[in-house]
Amino acid sequence: MNARDLLHPRPEGLYCPPGDFYIDPVRPVGRALITHGHADHARAGNRAVLATRETLDIMAIRYGEDFAGTAQAARLGETITINGVRVTFHPAGHVLGSAQISVEANGLRIVASGDYKRQPDPTCAGFETVPCDVFITEATFGLPVFVHPPSTEEIERLLKSVAQFPERSHIVGAYALGKAQRVITLLRQAGYEKPIFIHGALARLCGYYESRGINLGPLEPATVEGPGRESYAGEIVIGPPSAFVDRWSRRFPDPIACFASGWMRIRQRAKQRGVELPLIISDHADWTELTDTVRQTGAREVWVTHGREEALVRWCEIEGIAARPLHLVGYEDEGD
Amino acid sequence: MERFAELLDRLVLTPSRNGKLTLLVDYFRAVPDPDRGFALAALTGGLDFPAVKPAMLRTLVTERMDPVLFAYSYDYVGDLAETVSLVWPHRPRREGGPAPTLSDIVQELATASRSDAPARMAGLLDRLEVPGRFAAIKLATGGLRIGVSARLAKQALAAFGNVEVTEIEELWHGLHAPYMELFAWLEGRAAKPESAAKALFRPVMLSHPVAEGDLEKLDPADYSAEWKWDGIRVQVTCESGISRLYSRTGDDISGAFPDLMEEMRFEGVLDGELLVGDPTEQTRTFGDLQQRLNRKTVSKRMMTDYPVFVRCYDLLQIGDRDTRSLPFAERRKLLEEFVGRLPPERFDLSPILEFEDWKTLEEMRRNPPHPVVEGVMIKRRDSTYVPGRPKGPWFKWKRDPHVIDAVLMYAQRGHGKRSSFYSDYTFGVWSGDPEEPELVPVGKAYFGFTDEELRQIDKFVRDNTIDRFGPVRAVRADRNQGLVIEVAFEGINRSTRHKSGVAMRFPRISRLRWDKPTVEADRIETLFDLLGD
Incomplete structure (x- = not known):
C-alpha cells in the first residue's frame, strides 16, 4: 500500500480514504480524530469525534456540550478499528490529553504526531515513541536556533x-x-x-x-x-x-x-x-527533540507540517531520510 | 560568565532607567573581582579585541554545521552573534573543562593574535552555554548595544558605593580594568584611589533652568551673563604634555578631533562649547557639528569642511594652579588672558553680555543676534566652580521652544508602566501639492502629556486604528479626520535618514488640539524655514 493512499491532505484536513476519517480537520466533517484541545486542531461542528477523554472535556468547556454530534473517548494505547483501519492514540506530551495518532492498514503504519514535546511536563503524560513507516511531524520550532533550555x-x-x-x-x-x-x-x-x-x-x-x-x-x-x-x-x-x-x-x-x-x-x-x-518555556519540540524523535521512530519517510518545514526537510535529506513538506492549511504556525 | 550574560540579556530588554540601575547595582554586589571590573569595562567601552572579526565567526560556524541550515537560521534570526550563539553545536561542559569566567575570556581574547584568534574563539564557544556564547561574541566583536551608556554605568557605581557620581567621573580616567581599587573604595575596604595620572577629567559644573519667579529675587548686579551656544560642552585638558578632550560626562572624545588636538599645546584646563566654523568668521549650526560627533575616525575632508573650535567660558587650571576655588569674576579675568595667547581659529572667548536689569536680558534672550544661540547663561560673579548642579550660582535661560501643529499618524505601545498604552507617537505635517497634500512623518514624541491626556490619546488610537504592524498602529489621519497635536521642539536639522529630510531636536507634545481640523496643521515648508542655512 502506498502511504499516500492511507493518509493525504485535503482542504478539510488530513484524510484517510479507507477509514473515511480526518485527523484534526479545519472544517466540519463526518468523522474527526482530534489530537489535542488547542483551537486550531480541535474545532466544533463535526458529526462524530474520537479523542482522549481530556480532549473531549476540554472541547466541551470551550465550545459547549454539543460541540459534536457524537463523541467517543479513545484510551491511550488501545486500538480501535475504523472501517478496517487500525487506529491507536499515544501520549504526545504537549498538553493535558494530547495524543499522537497511529494509523495502520495492510502492514503500513503512519503516525501523526499532532503537536508534541519531549521535555518533562508534570501536567500531562510524557511523549511515547511509536516506531512507524511514515512519521508526520510538526515543525513549529524547526530551525537549529531553537534549543529550549530546561x-x-x-x-x-x-x-x-x-x-x-x-x-x-x-x-x-x-x-x-x-x-x-x-x-x-x-x-x-x-x-x-x-x-x-x-x-x-x-x-x-x-x-x-x-x-x-x-x-x-x-x-x-x-x-x-x-x-x-x-x-x-x-x-x-x-x-x-x-x-x-x-x-x-x-x-x-x-x-x-x-x-x-x-x-x-x-x-x-x-x-x-x-x-x-x-x-523560554515551550510546549513544542525544539530542534534537538524534533531530530531525535525522527531518528527514534525509525521512519523511512517524514512528512513535515506547520512551522518551518524547509530546515527539517533539509536535515532529513542530509540524514538520508525521505522527507517532504505536507502543506496543510489552517494551523497556527506561531502558537506557543 | 553566566551572570554577565544574564545581565546583558536583562539590560537589553529593560526599558526603564531605574530598572537598569537595579540590575547593575545587584550585579556589582553579587559578582566578585575581577569579573565585575571586566564587566564594567565592557559596559563603558573600555575593551577592544581587534583580532576577532564577524566574518571569522561565520567561517567557524559553517565549518561545524550544514551551511544551508545555517543560512535558514541566520535568515530567520537576523543577527549574526545571536544566530551563532544559538546554533553552535552543544558540547557537554566536561569535555572542554569548566565554563570560563568573564576574566578568562577577556584574558584569552586580549592575548589572541590574528592567526590563533579563530581557534581560541571556537574553544571558548565550546565551553559556554547559549547566553554565555552570545555575550562572548558581543564582547569579542565590540559594540554591546544594550542601551547602557558609560554614564549610566557610573551612576550605578555611585549608587552601589553611595558616593556622588562626580567623584567617580573625576577618578575614572586614572583607573583601569578590572577596577579593583575602585570597588575596594566603594565597598569601604580601602581609601579613595589616588591617581598620579595626568590630564584627568574634572567633573563639570551645571546650571538650573530659570523657573517662574526665580530672577525677581536676585540682584542683577551680582550676576554675569553670556550667550548659551548650541554646541556640545567640552573640557579641554593639557597637563605635562598630555592632552585630552572630554565630553561633559567625562567620555574621552580626543580621537574624533585630531584637528583640535593638534592645537592643544598649553598647560591648563578649559571649559567651553565645541562648535563648527572659524570663530574669526562664522559659527555654524548644530547640524554641522553633528557631522563630527560620534565618529571613531575622521577624514581630512571632514576636517576641512567641518573644522571645530572651542568657545571658552571657564578656566579650571593654569599650569599647576587649580583655579576652581576662585570666584567666577577672577577666573574670567584669567581666562581672558589665557585664551588671548591661544590660536584664534581654534579657541575664542564667549562674550560677556552687558545688561542692567532682567528685563533687558529677557529682551536679548528673546532676540538673539545669532541662530546658534539657544538662550543665555547667568552666573553669579562670586561663584566658585563646584562639580554637579548646585542650586543658585548658575542658571540657564533658554529661548522659547519652536512649536508646530502636526497630525498624529502612528502610535506604538510603551514599556513598563505604559505597556498597555499607546504612548509613543509619530506625527506628520502636510507636504506636496496644496490641493492634494500628503502627510509626511517628521518626528516621534513620547512625553509632554499628562496621564489623563495619555488615556485620551490611547482611546483615540484604539478607536481610530486603520492598520497594525506588530506593536504599532496606524491611525486615521487625512484631510477630514485625525488628531492635531502641538509639538514643541528645540531646533531642526537636515537628515538623510528621515523621509521628510529634516529631524527635530527634543520634540515633545505641548498641547492636544482636539479642536483643530487636520487641514489646518502646518506644512513641511514651515520646518524647512527653520533650518537656518
Whole structure:
C-alpha cells in the first residue's frame, strides 16, 4: 500500500480514504480524530469525534456540550478499528490529553504526531515513541536556533526577578490551555507557595486541570474587585498573551512583562512584544527533540507540517531520510 | 560568565532607567573581582579585541554545521552573534573543562593574535552555554548595544558605593580594568584611589533652568551673563604634555578631533562649547557639528569642511594652579588672558553680555543676534566652580521652544508602566501639492502629556486604528479626520535618514488640539524655514 493512499491532505484536513476519517480537520466533517484541545486542531461542528477523554472535556468547556454530534473517548494505547483501519492514540506530551495518532492498514503504519514535546511536563503524560513507516511531524520550532533550555531554569529566572523587583508585579503571558497550568505547576515545584493571580480566561481550564488531579495550589482571580492595587506588588499574575495589550494589565503596579514561549529564544521577538523578561518555556519540540524523535521512530519517510518545514526537510535529506513538506492549511504556525 | 550574560540579556530588554540601575547595582554586589571590573569595562567601552572579526565567526560556524541550515537560521534570526550563539553545536561542559569566567575570556581574547584568534574563539564557544556564547561574541566583536551608556554605568557605581557620581567621573580616567581599587573604595575596604595620572577629567559644573519667579529675587548686579551656544560642552585638558578632550560626562572624545588636538599645546584646563566654523568668521549650526560627533575616525575632508573650535567660558587650571576655588569674576579675568595667547581659529572667548536689569536680558534672550544661540547663561560673579548642579550660582535661560501643529499618524505601545498604552507617537505635517497634500512623518514624541491626556490619546488610537504592524498602529489621519497635536521642539536639522529630510531636536507634545481640523496643521515648508542655512 502506498502511504499516500492511507493518509493525504485535503482542504478539510488530513484524510484517510479507507477509514473515511480526518485527523484534526479545519472544517466540519463526518468523522474527526482530534489530537489535542488547542483551537486550531480541535474545532466544533463535526458529526462524530474520537479523542482522549481530556480532549473531549476540554472541547466541551470551550465550545459547549454539543460541540459534536457524537463523541467517543479513545484510551491511550488501545486500538480501535475504523472501517478496517487500525487506529491507536499515544501520549504526545504537549498538553493535558494530547495524543499522537497511529494509523495502520495492510502492514503500513503512519503516525501523526499532532503537536508534541519531549521535555518533562508534570501536567500531562510524557511523549511515547511509536516506531512507524511514515512519521508526520510538526515543525513549529524547526530551525537549529531553537534549543529550549530546561524549563526549571527559566522558572528560577522568574523567581529571581520577583525577588529583585519586589515593588513591581510580574505579569506572565501564557496560553490558557497547557502553558498556564504548566507554569503554575513549575512555580509550585520550585517552592513558590503564595497565591498566584490568574486572568479570568484561565479560570475554567485551571479548574479542569485540578479536577484531573493536577494540583495548582492557591489561585486567585486577578480582578479589580479583588485585593487593592498595591497588593499586586511582588505578586505573579498569569494571563493569556493577548492580555498585555489589553487595558486589563493597567491595574498592576509598574508591571514587568514576561512571556512563556519558545519564541522567546529570539531576542528581537521579545523586544517587539515589549517583553522584559522572556521565559523560554515551550510546549513544542525544539530542534534537538524534533531530530531525535525522527531518528527514534525509525521512519523511512517524514512528512513535515506547520512551522518551518524547509530546515527539517533539509536535515532529513542530509540524514538520508525521505522527507517532504505536507502543506496543510489552517494551523497556527506561531502558537506557543 | 553566566551572570554577565544574564545581565546583558536583562539590560537589553529593560526599558526603564531605574530598572537598569537595579540590575547593575545587584550585579556589582553579587559578582566578585575581577569579573565585575571586566564587566564594567565592557559596559563603558573600555575593551577592544581587534583580532576577532564577524566574518571569522561565520567561517567557524559553517565549518561545524550544514551551511544551508545555517543560512535558514541566520535568515530567520537576523543577527549574526545571536544566530551563532544559538546554533553552535552543544558540547557537554566536561569535555572542554569548566565554563570560563568573564576574566578568562577577556584574558584569552586580549592575548589572541590574528592567526590563533579563530581557534581560541571556537574553544571558548565550546565551553559556554547559549547566553554565555552570545555575550562572548558581543564582547569579542565590540559594540554591546544594550542601551547602557558609560554614564549610566557610573551612576550605578555611585549608587552601589553611595558616593556622588562626580567623584567617580573625576577618578575614572586614572583607573583601569578590572577596577579593583575602585570597588575596594566603594565597598569601604580601602581609601579613595589616588591617581598620579595626568590630564584627568574634572567633573563639570551645571546650571538650573530659570523657573517662574526665580530672577525677581536676585540682584542683577551680582550676576554675569553670556550667550548659551548650541554646541556640545567640552573640557579641554593639557597637563605635562598630555592632552585630552572630554565630553561633559567625562567620555574621552580626543580621537574624533585630531584637528583640535593638534592645537592643544598649553598647560591648563578649559571649559567651553565645541562648535563648527572659524570663530574669526562664522559659527555654524548644530547640524554641522553633528557631522563630527560620534565618529571613531575622521577624514581630512571632514576636517576641512567641518573644522571645530572651542568657545571658552571657564578656566579650571593654569599650569599647576587649580583655579576652581576662585570666584567666577577672577577666573574670567584669567581666562581672558589665557585664551588671548591661544590660536584664534581654534579657541575664542564667549562674550560677556552687558545688561542692567532682567528685563533687558529677557529682551536679548528673546532676540538673539545669532541662530546658534539657544538662550543665555547667568552666573553669579562670586561663584566658585563646584562639580554637579548646585542650586543658585548658575542658571540657564533658554529661548522659547519652536512649536508646530502636526497630525498624529502612528502610535506604538510603551514599556513598563505604559505597556498597555499607546504612548509613543509619530506625527506628520502636510507636504506636496496644496490641493492634494500628503502627510509626511517628521518626528516621534513620547512625553509632554499628562496621564489623563495619555488615556485620551490611547482611546483615540484604539478607536481610530486603520492598520497594525506588530506593536504599532496606524491611525486615521487625512484631510477630514485625525488628531492635531502641538509639538514643541528645540531646533531642526537636515537628515538623510528621515523621509521628510529634516529631524527635530527634543520634540515633545505641548498641547492636544482636539479642536483643530487636520487641514489646518502646518506644512513641511514651515520646518524647512527653520533650518537656518
